[in-house]
Amino acid sequence: MTDIKTASTNFANKQALAEECPEAYASNILGGQxxxxxxxxxxxxxxxxxxxxxxxxxxxxxxxxxxxxxxxxxxxxxxxxxxxxxxxxxxxxxxxxxxxxxxxxxxxxxxxxxxxxxxxx
Amino acid sequence: MTDIKTASTNFANKQALAEECPEAYASNILGGQxxxxxxxxxxxxxxxxxxxxxxxxxxxxxxxxxxxxxxxxxxxxxxxxxxxxxxxxxxxxxxxxxxxxxxxxxxxxxxxxxxxxxxxx
DNA sequence: GTCATTACTTACATTTTATATAGTACATTA
DNA sequence: TAATGTACTATATAAAATGTAAGTAATGAC
Structure with missing residues (x-):
């Protein structure tokens, strides 16, 4: 939550998924504990x-x-x-x-x- | 995802939240990337x-x-x-x-x- | 006997998320 | 002058989630 590494695979995966799947996009926004x-x-x-x-x-x-x-x-x-x-x-x-x-x-x-x-x- | 520590504060918080709030419960199930x-x-x-x-x-x-x-x-x-x-x-x-x-x-x-x-x- | 195929598993490294504890700023009140 | 209340911030650490790379098992095809 503090410093995310925009060069990481994880970040890239999230971005890509969020672009293709609106449900993944929503999950990124709502997913915090x-x-x-x-x-x-x-x-x-x-x-x-x-x-x-x-x-x-x-x-x-x-x-x-x-x-x-x-x-x-x-x-x-x-x-x-x-x-x-x-x-x-x-x-x-x-x-x-x-x-x-x-x-x-x-x-x-x-x-x-x-x-x-x-x-x- | 592999080995979670059931003695951690995080675990306790999640459990407690999940018991009180069904939306948090649902989020725990659906929250994976x-x-x-x-x-x-x-x-x-x-x-x-x-x-x-x-x-x-x-x-x-x-x-x-x-x-x-x-x-x-x-x-x-x-x-x-x-x-x-x-x-x-x-x-x-x-x-x-x-x-x-x-x-x-x-x-x-x-x-x-x-x-x-x-x-x- | 070697290879290919499928659905995994394992050991390890990294990244992300969450917790712990102690501060800070400011004006009002005592 | 010191204490109070509110909404934070800073730094350190722990835990959880994700990623990397390499294996394993089984058997039918060659």
Missing amino acids: WTLVICSWLLEGKLRFSELKKRLPNITERMLSLQLRKLEDNKMISRTVYPEVPPRVEYELTTIGYELKPIIKALEDWGSRHKATMEEA | WTLVICSWLLEGKLRFSELKKRLPNITERMLSLQLRKLEDNKMISRTVYPEVPPRVEYELTTIGYELKPIIKALEDWGSRHKATMEEA
Whole structure:
């Protein structure tokens, strides 16, 4: 997440796949460990950094910060800084970010069904 | 993918998240670099190892093997070995695997729209 | 007996992602 | 003047995912 090597095979593979397969492209954006959960919380409305942190009990500030920045770079969320002290920063889904909603719901649904399938065995 | 340390914080975090959030659970299953693309190909019908390899030009045999095994462990695909020489092995989506179809389609759709959004800037 | 074919596996190296811990900046409050 | 709260950043380290290169097993064709 910090410094990726654009000369690596891995990077090239990701790029190539993302260009050919929109589902791989989407996966690159949504694949982070906390990404979908953050988006899921933001579906309910904008939240401050500290509010997100509270909802993601085990995340470190660094990870939250990195994931938010990645989401912002991908235009999934917007970031609003209020000129106050102590600082206040709000994160909110953009239009394209919000359009993930049905997919997240479908994933939650499928996930639950999958879990049930696994427990059958 | 090979040896994960069940005592790590990372492992604990993933477990905890997966239990609470079905979307994180789903993401753990689908998050591999090639996973969705493999599933996408299998949506069109069962394929042999070598046929998959042909469709994923840059994947190494090791990665394909690992991803297929993970998918199999997660009951996403079934593996049929024909007692022939040289060997023939077919991979096919299971019921729960096939139920990913609408999600993959939705992701492809959303991915394309997202790409368009990014190119606007 | 050597070669070809297929579906792998193994050992190792590298890259990417995640965690741990400790800072920083700023204005208000005490 | 020192302490407080918020949203971070910096550096180090650990873990996970991916890639490289070389093997293996089995048997039918030559």
